[in-house]
Amino acid sequence: MSSDVSRDGVVLVGCGRLGSAMLEGWLATGAVAAGDLIILSPSGKPAAEAARAKGARINPPLEALRETRTLVLAVKPAMWRTALEPLVPHLNPEVVLVSVMAGVSSEDIARVAGRPVARVMPTTAVAQARGVAAIWSMDARALSMAQALFAPVADVAPLDDEGLMDAATAVAGSAPAFIYAFVQALADAGVAQGLAPDAAARLARGALRSAGAGLETGDGLDALIARIASPGGTTRAGLDAMAEGGDLNRAAEAAVKAAVERAKSF
Numbered sequence: 001m002s003s004d005v006s007r008d009g010v011v012l013v014g015c016g017r018l019g020s021a022m023l024e025g026w027l028a029t030g031a032v033a034a035g036d037l038i039i040l041s042p043s044g045k046p047a048a049e050a051a052r053a054k055g056a057r058i059n060p061p062l063e064a065l066r067e068t069r070t071l072v073l074a075v076k077p078a079m080w081r082t083a084l085e086p087l088v089p090h091l092n093p094e095v096v097l098v099s100v101m102a103g104v105s106s107e108d109i110a111r112v113a114g115r116p117v118a119r120v121m122p123t124t125a126v127a128q129a130r131g132v133a134a135i136w137s138m139d140a141r142a143l144s145m146a147q148a149l150f151a152p153v154a155d156v157a158p159l160d161d162e163g164l165m166d167a168a169t170a171v172a173g174s175a176p177a178f179i180y181a182f183v184q185a186l187a188d189a190g191v192a193q194g195l196a197p198d199a200a201a202r203l204a205r206g207a208l209r210s211a212g213a214g215l216e217t218g219d220g221l222d223a224l225i226a227r228i229a230s231p232g233g234t235t236r237a238g239l240d241a242m243a244e245g246g247d248l249n250r251a252a253e254a255a256v257k258a259a260v261e262r263a264k265s266f
């Protein structure tokens with residue numbers, strides 16, 4: 001069953017890593033029906049071909065864009081003007097743009113497109129309908145179109161201010177890499193305690209999977225920690241050591257701050 005946003009037609013501009021992930025998630029969940037989709041992609045992509053087999057149109061004549069009410073921009077930030085400018089004369093007057101690009105302001109996009117813009121910062125786990133997405137727009141219609149597209153494939157977190165998009169990107173988009181780095185540090189610490197490197201790596205990866213399974217219960221982080229860390233026990237001792245002197249918070253703050261500063265420098 002397709003949603004209203006689907007029936008109004010969706011154009012996906014760019015079918016790379018994130019574009020393909022969104023496509024897979026939309027088709028798997030029915031958030032967008034393939035027959036309501038137009039995909040613009042310079043080269044052939046497996047996800048686009050799979051959508052074509054279900055009825056999506058790939059690179060049709062640009063006049064077809066006039067039938068659609070949502071255009072999702074998923075090209076690299078350096079490419080967006082080149083990709084968008086030729087499309088603008090063919091857009092429906094009612095279309096809204098949804099940009100998933102990092103570091104390109106809604107104001108710049110709206111200046112070129114002359115249409116309302118929503119910004120969304122999703123993770124590629126939208127492919128499995130397990131993503132997370134920060135979302136912002138000052139236009140109510142653009143915001144609701146973006147919500148309709150992403151709520152079926154992601155946990156959607158609305159932001160109060162576009163300026164917070166970089167912080168949201170650091171906490172959601174970059175954070176899996178921060179967490180992997182921490183898990184690697186845990187494995188290294190296990191080796192320092194005598195574990196063989198293979199065993200340490202396997203145990204640390206397994207611990208991350210177990211932590212993810214805990215999240216699936218829907219319980220809050222404090223409750224999940226309390227379930228493992230009994231007073232006076234080994235986990236409590238480890239947590240206390242980690243928190244001592246604020247080292248853990250300092251590391252997290254430094255990582256998020258550096259990612260935000262790098263995003264602002266683009």
Ligand SMILES: NC(=O)c1ccc[n+]([C@@H]2O[C@H](COP(=O)([O-])OP(=O)(O)OC[C@H]3O[C@@H](n4cnc5c(N)ncnc54)[C@H](OP(=O)(O)O)[C@@H]3O)[C@@H](O)[C@H]2O)c1
Pocket residue numbers: 013014015016017018019040041042043044074075076077079082083084100101102121122123124173
């Ligand atoms: N990857 C992520 O995890 C992630 C997360 C959040 C946000 N983002 C944002 O998503 C955007 C895309 O990132 P990505 O990782 O998916 O990059 P990517 O894999 O390089 O995909 C970009 C795609 O844009 C296509 N493209 C280039 N010019 C085009 C045009 N004129 N019309 C239509 N398509 C065109 C490219 O096609 P060809 O392959 O044929 O050259 C390419 O497949 C970026 O702005 C990024 O900031 C990505």
